Amino acid sequence: MPDINSALILLGVIVLLGLAFDFINGFHDTANAIATSVATRVLSPRQAVIMAGVLNFVGALTGTAVAQTVGKGIIKPEHSTQLLVISALISAIIWDLITWWYGIPSSSSHALVFSIVGAGVASRGWQEIQFDGVNKVLTGLVASPALGFAVAFMVMAILLWLFARAKPQAISRIFGRLQVLSAAYMAYSHGSNDAQKTMGVITMAVASYYGWSGSEWAVPLWVILAAATAMALGTAAGGWRIIRTMGLKVVELRPIHGFAAETTAATVIEVASRLGIPVSTTHVISSSILGVGATRRLSAVKWGIAGRIVTAWIVTIPACIAIGWAVYEVLHLLTGAS
Template identity: 50%
Template sequence: MPDAALGVLILIVALAIGLGFVNGMNDAANAIATTIGSRVLSPRAAIIMAAFANLAGAATGTAVAATIGKGILHPEFISFSVIIAALMAVVIWGGLATYFGLPISLTHGLVSGLAFAGLAAGGFDAVNLAVMGRIISAVVTAPMLGFVGGFILMLGVYWLFKDSLPARLRAIFSNGQILSAAFMAYTHGKNDGQMPIGVITMALVIYSGNAGLWEGIPWWVIIVSAAAISSGTAIGGWRVMKTLGFRVTNLKPAQGFVAQTSAASVIELASNLGIPVSTTHSMSAAIMGVGATRRFSAVRWSVAGNILTAWLVTFPICGAIAYAVASILKLF
């Protein structure tokens, strides 16, 4: 007789791969939109580079995966149905947002999905409020750091190169932006790429009853998760890319380099601390900060407003879907 639990485990792995794939498609823009927007790399070259850098980042460290997998909910309330509900919520919303060209935070979608699925399963006792508090504080601080970092670093570049010819400036930062884009893609994989690793390991712990897996996550989990997010990046979310690369503000190589460096630095710090943050928030805010150094009207604030709206509705939408699915699964 078939093992029903094994079937559910396979379903969760498939949904986690879907999460990584959609995440790569939507967040591909974060790593390479400015590089394409400033015309340093062709879209194809930028996507290939980002896919490999994402793969490297997703295979480096598991601190964020541990936070996702055993930090948001107390272990006794984690179940197959909770994981499935959270994954379905973020895959559905992430797919819709990518289709309509909205850069959103898949990270916050998963966090919200897990929290609300846990609420449906066990009430407020299921949620680790201390960890959620750190994540929610990062919702505010990460984009703030991205904006301020982009603004200050851009002013520094203007001052250092104030006597340089435009052609020399472009030559310097065209090469620099390739490196900053690779750094951005690497940190994206190191933070967002940990999400499918975290949820697959959650499911494996439930299936095997071996919590020690968190001390040595199987390599196949890391490879499958990294491949999923890299595949999504390779296919690319072209509508999202257009929004960040061309519609928020006009970007030249120097602006693109600064925005990517600022955002990637914030994400790298958060990854080392095990805090899941939004690559979308950090990158979008850094682009706005860079654009604001010319003048505030250089930023298309109506586009920025649409991005902000998408950020805000991600929490309740993913939470509502996850809560509904978890409540239905609880009946069975």
């Protein structure tokens, strides 16, 4: 067992790593909130990034249901250790940086959750995992993109029917203005779901340090504010590699398409946040973009790029379990900690 001073130092390191993950998540997932509005030229990249950063911060302050799922729904609080938390964070950061470098819009959310699973298995075996919590995450993994595609398709079809006789210039003007609102809504919902995941994992470390039980587990205010700030700053830093994939390569977008995709995705994410389901904003906005593109014709969607995105989603789960397990084993060997 580490003494109280070394344990406190380790807690500080974990908090910094957690905030670093949140910052990386911010620039990794900036594309989710602003790619469509940049692609349709409704907002300049600079305007879109500033707006997304501010609304990510606001959204992150609106609840902790997702944080509770991540922080105490995957691993029991009394079995969580600082070594487990730091291993999961390092694993998720490694995966986020790999996918960012190659411009692959993978899921930061699932990278973190399945890194926790991998580190938990290395710590105590598969019996350590709370599969109800994992199933909740997997439900969101499957249902949220399916809903994004289907609802965006329907919303786009309704909009096309309603504005069938309108002039193209009028449609672009109307939805150019509306898309500013939908992009803001998307940025807000992104903060409400994604920032909470970091809140959950930092609180895991705090709970481990103080020995909290499940009934004592709660997200401190300073953790909420710190995570919200880190994500907002990361969003402001931008993630242009992924923006190019999300906004420009999947389907050609106009303001009406951007509005439909962003409004759909933000609503799916916001509902999930209130239900405490950690979903991937990348999954939801990607599938929503595909949904609106499919209303034009199936060939309008560049399915090769879409397939590459889906492959990244699938690979994230085993890759992060493996990386989380490996990082835990290495750190355990080097430190002798438990």
